[in-house]
Amino acid sequence: MKVLIVGSTALDSIKTPKAENPRLLGGSASHAAVAASFFGPVQLVGVVGQDFPGRYLRLYQRHGIDLAGLQRRPGRTFHWSGEYAANMNQRRTLRTELGVFEQFTPELPPAYRDTPFVLLANIAPGLQHHVLNQMRRPRFVAADTMDLWLKVARSELLRLLRRLDLFVLNDSEAQQLTGEENPLAALPLIHRRGPKYVVIKQGSHGSILSGPHGRFICPAYPLRRVVDPTGAGDSFIGGLMGCLAAARGPVERHLRRAMVFGSVVASFCCEGFGVQRTTRVTRAQIDARVRELEQLTRF
């Protein structure tokens, strides 16, 4: 089945202690869409400006990503620049230029309104609501967020939680949302806000799923070298949703495996700048790392 993905489509200029890469393809929706595309058809909803390179449109297309929902507007594409510290865990935003993103209202092509799987990748909660308002009866809705929205759009985000099947956030966001530093203690407080399933991401330490049938500790694929972690979380949830949409039968049955696939796609994302590594990976390489993770965690 299809996955609709809405989020940011951006140009990222990323500095790490070892390299500097200007104007990479970035944004939550770009990373998530590329990740999901390994598993089945993807519809992308976003906005880009006149400066958006044609080669990035062709990259989306090579991944079979449906671009009917990608608006092209006069002005400049959303541009983020950031810098990572030596340990790759702390990053600092150097500059954010919203460009055409400032006026963005996601409008769904009529054909998208019946798409069964919806991923509201990281974007303002108001826009996430706006997309959901246009959907007929999606089968499974997941959303990601970021610390900024917890600060500046908290009540809209809390209202969104009631409309979700799955809410994904990282450990520091979980603390920001609930006041609980321990993710295990935060989980029940997040469920109380609405989502049936909650995933708390812990970077290189993997993630935890909590749902009506219990919890799952999902491993991260162990990497010896991280080149650029930008988009890893987006790749995780994109891979997860792509995998879920491709599976048959109840979502519950496939959720754990979908997380592991998401985790593996995220590991590839970290091995290159932007989507450079993810776009060169094959499905067979993804499957091989999933099997490796099986071996690595079996006891």
Place this chain on the structure above:
Amino acid sequence: MKVLIVGSTALDSIKTPKAENPRLLGGSASHAAVAASFFGPVQLVGVVGQDFPGRYLRLYQRHGIDLAGLQRRPGRTFHWSGEYAANMNQRRTLRTELGVFEQFTPELPPAYRDTPFVLLANIAPGLQHHVLNQMRRPRFVAADTMDLWLKVARSELLRLLRRLDLFVLNDSEAQQLTGEENPLAALPLIHRRGPKYVVIKQGSHGSILSGPHGRFICPAYPLRRVVDPTGAGDSFIGGLMGCLAAARGPVERHLRRAMVFGSVVASFCCEGFGVQRTTRVTRAQIDARVRELEQLTRF
């Protein structure tokens, strides 16, 4: 088979944001010996002073721990006091009084020299060497350490690594030892120093085993509330070694499961001050958490 455990036997005064507990039973050997005792016979080598409470000796005995190697000397027992920050991850030593520990030389009762499994729990590397020098041909030798020895006794510690089957350390110690912040990158550098097996502990994120047959990602048992993490690492390696010694056949076959058992005993340790929770746990409760971890990690 039997496990010989040498390390510190101490009184710990521990302050957390919620409580203060003076003169708890502590020390690396105490925690490790209690943890190992759930699986089979344990021999404890250490030293205590005249102020060491009789109830702690009886506690060791209730756990069936052989005390023939526990010296009782005139003077005061090693006393550590420390304080934990709100997140339980950072601790600060308030005071260290070595007492009888200052002059301690571990002398093995003749019957201990043939014990097949040896755990050199955290203690000065010179003393760890001294114990090994007295052993005949142990089947499996594991050692733990701490940041202090990497600073003040680095060359002795490096010499020790060549004598070990298994070396256990936490992620920040691995970085201190190798200069590599990424544990995956640190592992091969540690192997090059000698140990066949290396385990890097990552606190509430579990641990990683590396050995000739590959790696294993060992989960931590997820806890909603940590009361006092003191001794968790000692309980982990104690439980691991106890479990290994109790198993039949090649060590390799049991190492993963032994780590999971160690991880579970460590989780109980964190749920009480000192050994208060660990000493009240039953083997059945340990087994139940191991089964729970199987469920939590299966995909």
